[in-house]
Amino acid sequence: MTSATTSTDATDGVLPSGWEIVIGLEVHVELNTNTKLFCGCPNSFGDEPNTNVCPICLGLPGSLPVLNARAVESAMRLGRALNCDVNSSVFSRKNYFYPDQPKDYQVSQYDLATNTDGHIDLPSGTRIRIERAHIEEDAGKLNHGGGDGRIHGADYSMADYNRAGVPLVEIVSHPDLRSAEDAKAYVSELRNIVTAVDVSDAKMEEGSMRVDANVSVRPVGSDELRTRCEVKNINSLRSLERAIEYEARRHVHLYDNGEKPRQETRHWDEEAGRSRSGRSKEDAEDYRYFPEPDLVPLVVTAEDITRLDASLPTMPSARRQVLADKAGATDDEVGLLVDRGQDAFAVSSIDAGADPKRVVVHLVNNLSEGVGQLTPETFAGLVTLETSGDLSSTQAKEVLAEMVAHGGEAVAIAAAKGFEAMDGGELESILDGIIAEHPDEWERFATGDEGDRKKMQGMFTGQIMKATKGQADGAAVARLLAEKAGS
Amino acid sequence: MTDTALAIAQAVRSGQRSASDVIDEALSAIGSREDELHAYNLVLADEARAAAANVDAQVAAGEDPGPLAGVPIALKDNMCTRGIATTCSSKILEGWLPPYNATVVDRLAAAGAIAVGKTNLDEFAMGSSTENSAFGPTKNPHDITKVPGGSSGGSAATVGAGAVPLSLGSDTGGSIRQPASLCGVVGVKPTYGLVSRYGLIAFASSLDQIGPFATTVADAAVALEVIGGHDPADSTSIPSPIADLQSALGKGVEGLRIGIISELSGDASLGSVEGIAPDVSARAAAAAQALEAAGATVEHTSIPSAVHGLPAYYLIAPAEASSNLARYDGVRYGMRVDGANALAMNAATRTAGFGEEVKRRIMLGTYALTSGYYDAYYGQAQRVRTLMINEFNDRYQKFDLLLSPTSPTTAFDIDAKTADPMTMYVNDVCTIPSNLTGQPAMSVPFGVGDDGLPIGVQILAPMLGESTMFQAAAVLEEAAR
Numbered sequence: 001m002t003s004a005t006t007s008t009d010a011t012d013g014v015l016p017s018g019w020e021i022v023i024g025l026e027v028h029v030e031l032n033t034n035t036k037l038f039c040g041c042p043n044s045f046g047d048e049p050n051t052n053v054c055p056i057c058l059g060l061p062g063s064l065p066v067l068n069a070r071a072v073e074s075a076m077r078l079g080r081a082l083n084c085d086v087n088s089s090v091f092s093r094k095n096y097f098y099p100d101q102p103k104d105y106q107v108s109q110y111d112l113a114t115n116t117d118g119h120i121d122l123p124s125g126t127r128i129r130i131e132r133a134h135i136e137e138d139a140g141k142l143n144h145g146g147g148d149g150r151i152h153g154a155d156y157s158m159a160d161y162n163r164a165g166v167p168l169v170e171i172v173s174h175p176d177l178r179s180a181e182d183a184k185a186y187v188s189e190l191r192n193i194v195t196a197v198d199v200s201d202a203k204m205e206e207g208s209m210r211v212d213a214n215v216s217v218r219p220v221g222s223d224e225l226r227t228r229c230e231v232k233n234i235n236s237l238r239s240l241e242r243a244i245e246y247e248a249r250r251h252v253h254l255y256d257n258g259e260k261p262r263q264e265t266r267h268w269d270e271e272a273g274r275s276r277s278g279r280s281k282e283d284a285e286d287y288r289y290f291p292e293p294d295l296v297p298l299v300v301t302a303e304d305i306t307r308l309d310a311s312l313p314t315m316p317s318a319r320r321q322v323l324a325d326k327a328g329a330t331d332d333e334v335g336l337l338v339d340r341g342q343d344a345f346a347v348s349s350i351d352a353g354a355d356p357k358r359v360v361v362h363l364v365n366n367l368s369e370g371v372g373q374l375t376p377e378t379f380a381g382l383v384t385l386e387t388s389g390d391l392s393s394t395q396a397k398e399v400l401a402e403m404v405a406h407g408g409e410a411v412a413i414a415a416a417k418g419f420e421a422m423d424g425g426e427l428e429s430i431l432d433g434i435i436a437e438h439p440d441e442w443e444r445f446a447t448g449d450e451g452d453r454k455k456m457q458g459m460f461t462g463q464i465m466k467a468t469k470g471q472a473d474g475a476a477v478a479r480l481l482a483e484k485a486g487s
Numbered sequence: 488m489t490d491t492a493l494a495i496a497q498a499v500r501s502g503q504r505s506a507s508d509v510i511d512e513a514l515s516a517i518g519s520r521e522d523e524l525h526a527y528n529l530v531l532a533d534e535a536r537a538a539a540a541n542v543d544a545q546v547a548a549g550e551d552p553g554p555l556a557g558v559p560i561a562l563k564d565n566m567c568t569r570g571i572a573t574t575c576s577s578k579i580l581e582g583w584l585p586p587y588n589a590t591v592v593d594r595l596a597a598a599g600a601i602a603v604g605k606t607n608l609d610e611f612a613m614g615s616s617t618e619n620s621a622f623g624p625t626k627n628p629h630d631i632t633k634v635p636g637g638s639s640g641g642s643a644a645t646v647g648a649g650a651v652p653l654s655l656g657s658d659t660g661g662s663i664r665q666p667a668s669l670c671g672v673v674g675v676k677p678t679y680g681l682v683s684r685y686g687l688i689a690f691a692s693s694l695d696q697i698g699p700f701a702t703t704v705a706d707a708a709v710a711l712e713v714i715g716g717h718d719p720a721d722s723t724s725i726p727s728p729i730a731d732l733q734s735a736l737g738k739g740v741e742g743l744r745i746g747i748i749s750e751l752s753g754d755a756s757l758g759s760v761e762g763i764a765p766d767v768s769a770r771a772a773a774a775a776q777a778l779e780a781a782g783a784t785v786e787h788t789s790i791p792s793a794v795h796g797l798p799a800y801y802l803i804a805p806a807e808a809s810s811n812l813a814r815y816d817g818v819r820y821g822m823r824v825d826g827a828n829a830l831a832m833n834a835a836t837r838t839a840g841f842g843e844e845v846k847r848r849i850m851l852g853t854y855a856l857t858s859g860y861y862d863a864y865y866g867q868a869q870r871v872r873t874l875m876i877n878e879f880n881d882r883y884q885k886f887d888l889l890l891s892p893t894s895p896t897t898a899f900d901i902d903a904k905t906a907d908p909m910t911m912y913v914n915d916v917c918t919i920p921s922n923l924t925g926q927p928a929m930s931v932p933f934g935v936g937d938d939g940l941p942i943g944v945q946i947l948a949p950m951l952g953e954s955t956m957f958q959a960a961a962v963l964e965e966a967a968r
Contacts, residue, residue, distance in 0.1 A: 055585075055586060055587050058819065059814050059819075060585065060586070060587075060820070061567065061573070061575075061580070061583070061585070061688040061689075061814070062566075062567040062573075062585065062587075062589060062685070062686040062687055062688045062689070063587075063685070063686075064684060064685050064720060064721050064722065065722065066719065066720060066722055067722065093810050095809075095810050095813060095856070097813065097816060097830060097833050098829075099816070099818045099829050102814065102819065103813065103814045104813030104814050104816055105810050105813055157829070159818065159819075286857055286858045288809075288810070288853065288856035288857060288858070288861075289856075290806060290807075290810070290856055290861075290865060293691075293692035293693035293723075293807055294689075294692050294722060294723065295722050295723075296722055296723060
């Protein structure tokens, strides 16, 4: 196939003003069922090639599919979580030849999809409409040997059908997204929803969540939909952002030069930072969809919908609101904790009596790798020791790390580390000793100008910390110094 | 002529006769005519003898091997048999050994039946004469210059030759009933979903159904009882056990209302399609009289959509086939012809591996599903199908059963129709409606034509109407004696 003819120079930089990006996303989510969509083979990632296969997922002659009820349930739950209508639906065959496709057709859905007409509200408040979220089977994987690692230049290819027949939901958005930033927010929110309803681990890096972006541009103020390109092989949120921005600049560049983009599939090359032309949609295959005769229609009743809705957990948007109300944190902090799935922990910790601000600060800064052995109650215990001045923030951090790694109560760990809080009298007698040794410096602190006072405060604090091996609380020391100087 | 399956099973179960003896006799009968008939792609002599020894051991141990104990049965070579070549009479499946048994194969074995061979067919069951086999044609046992019909020609011929009492075929547009008619045996196309398709190599999934060939109506009934009933491995399988068919056989047809389909009667004044031979329509009329004489009420009834079955079928069946046969691409099993890249390898393999008729239907079906033509062809054919279902259901409000010839003619000469596919396709005009509606139908031998060759009469029934259908079949069988 041909590669892009556009020079990279022309597509570097930012999108020229006066243009708007129009983006629709197609997101494939692998469902986390125990078994595949149409057979009893394990749905598992990373096993030896061709070990999770049987006559059905290998498409052997005479084999027939039997629909996995759990997969259907998961797909419908996701549909409701995406505010879709969940409909009675029909499976169809999508016919095309490719060696990773055991039957040379994919069982998917065409005109009668399970989930239609939904939406996601981004944290910014923008509503992105979802056209459909249909059920289909995954294909196997080809590993190309020799050549440049792609099928066309390969000397040979090896097919691994472990993934063939793994259940997928393909979520197709309307072209409602207007920036790479929005696209990232959409995918993050979709991932939050998918993990909230627990139907997939939704990891872009492992391929359990795959994003294809349909990108076009138009002059600001126009409502036309110009020729789009579908960009594939996007493996992270960062890739998504770069791929969209590159593609938009490429389109603008073409229009600026009196050319037009061709409708085609393009492959994002993360290393090169550009997309390469794939097959043209003009000579694209006709998939010859027709109803899959080996399966019966999927019937959904009103009772099914009621049951599905009752089974749904609180959605991320509602969780953001709860946390914002509780913690008074910024939108960014709240969004981050919900993205990480730490919002419930934060709320429980606050409910257990911890200071909301310290809870958020610790989670955002010190617990990005997870809370480990920490519980909301033990965490609240630690935060309270800190806010009451019994532990310095440095000590609190050290105790926290210990609690994350091995669990336990903050008081006990602090004691074991010798982090007993100084009582006021002890601290004062230490300070009196230091003043006696440094009368001139104390004079400068007590009566000197702003500069002297600052310098000397640092000196005395350092001496106290040295004498207490760092166990003194910084705030308490500052208070004591101020009191003594004023007296 | 072999004993009936029921007689053999009774003798084996009671210890009067050993299964080994039965199988030796069957293998010898097969061997004596196989050179001239070519009914088999593979005779399973060793496997059958081992299975027979097993049945004999069961009987010796006081166990009941089942209702088909020791009965030799031939399997159309499009049904998967574990570790045994299953070819669909196509070069493209060369060397492929299925790792599993079709559900019907397991059910037969569990009932004590013994598979003696894999029978020849039109490649991938596409044809009406068994001349489209990559391994050469099968001949009609009554006249080896004639075809046995098809596509299940091998299964019909070996039962027609008296080598085995039972065989299985598959029927997508008449592939059991038409060869049954031409070979003078009973052939049943059950209700769609009554017999599991798991392990039947698909031709057209929404039409394919497995059914038995037998020398008697009673044998066909017991065979269908054994292979029928719900199978969770086939999503289109009807989720209920099969009815007791054997008990229906003695019930007669007193009071049954039977309609003769005018459009398939051979009588132009009734609006019949052309091409139904006078000797054939005369036998169908005689069958109607026999049923009337036995107490049924018989009258002509018009089903205008019946004649539209042929064009609808030749769009739907190839459309499904074009998809079902895509998997024979040289990647995973069977034949592979190398090419410069994967797609070239696919094309080279399929060019070399498929015969002319299979390629013709793949192209027909691909075209019928092509975007822009879909609605005019596949879509229109599906609407015709719905119309036929509605019309037949409407007639079954008034009639218990319908009647027609099975095949427009008796067995024709080998090579007579191979030059023009259209003349071959017309063979299926009487049988296709039941596949499109999903309803059951069977062919019962009812005399011979002017050429002395067998003629079958077709009994059609509503969904799951097998019991009533077998009642009438038993009456016709008795009348034909």
